[in-house]
Amino acid sequence: MNRFRRFLPLVAVLIGTVAFGAPNQAQAAYNVKVFDDGVLQGGITVIPVGNSLVFFGSTTHFSISNGSGLSNNPGTQGGSNLDLSSNEQINTTFGATGGAHTIRIELSQDFWTAPTGTPLSLSSSAGGSFAYLQGTNLSATEAVTATYQGFLDNTNTLFGQPGAGSTPVQTASASRTTAGTTSLVFGPATSTNNLVPGGTPFSITDVLTFTFTLDAGSGQATANVSASTVASVPAPAGLALLVAGLPFVGIGTWLRRRQQVRPVTA
DSSP states (O other): OHHHHHTHHHHHHHHHHHHHOSOOOOOOOEEEEEEETTEEOSOEEEEEETTEEEEEEEOSSEEEEEEEEEEOOSOBTTEEEEEEOTTOEEEESOTTTOEEEEEEEEEEEEEEOOOTTEEEEEEEEEEEEEEEOOOSOTTOOEEEEEEEEEEEETTOOTTOOOTTOOOOEEEEEEEESSSEEEEEEOBOOOOEEEEEOTTOOEEEEEEEEEEEEEOTTOOOEEEEEEEEEEEEOOOOHHHHHHHHHHHHHHHHHHHHHHHHSOOOOO
8 A cells, every 4th residue: 555655646747738738739720822823822721630730722823632731730840841742633724825833732730849059951842743634735834833832930920931041942843735644843951040049939931933834725734742841959969979979988897897896817
């Protein structure tokens, strides 16, 4: 019985944790904006569900289906990632008349956190495909240029972008004159450091743009893209030196033990 009493405080703490849960974190805002030739579009439906969301709808020159986002917010302080899902499809609706038009998709979430005074390494990656459907003009050319940027804003502003212009950028382009699918190979990726004070939240924003150039009489062109921005805490340099020095520490200990335990000679 006495042994059981020794564990009563620990049991009480566990019961309290289950009953009341962890402390509530600030509720993060999560949203999408879509621009057609620089004009914010109102015909996009956005449905947030926790740290995921779906979006779809039509703009002046495009339609979006299966748009989705995913994050690990609030996640851990060691790493933060905000993704545009690979199911997302951007379709052109101006093939008959032709021309060049740009769609920009912005995905943003605020209230990310980082350890005290840690410079975060911000990087981005993207990949996808470009599909061509032949229209009435059998010699028409369809082309697309895509760019992807990830932003970290220390003021925790939704859709905020840093004033210093520290933006990882990826670019890809493709064109076709026959029906089929071509990969969109993005590159290069760039890493930058942003100092985020501990206890101060920040926002992450993904910005994906497509400029489609279609000859008159083109069919529908479609882009399918997966993109992600990651803010991670670099491994401390001292940690690497410590790991590198562990074998030498072990050798030193072994040598000292050999000196202390020597065979007795006659």
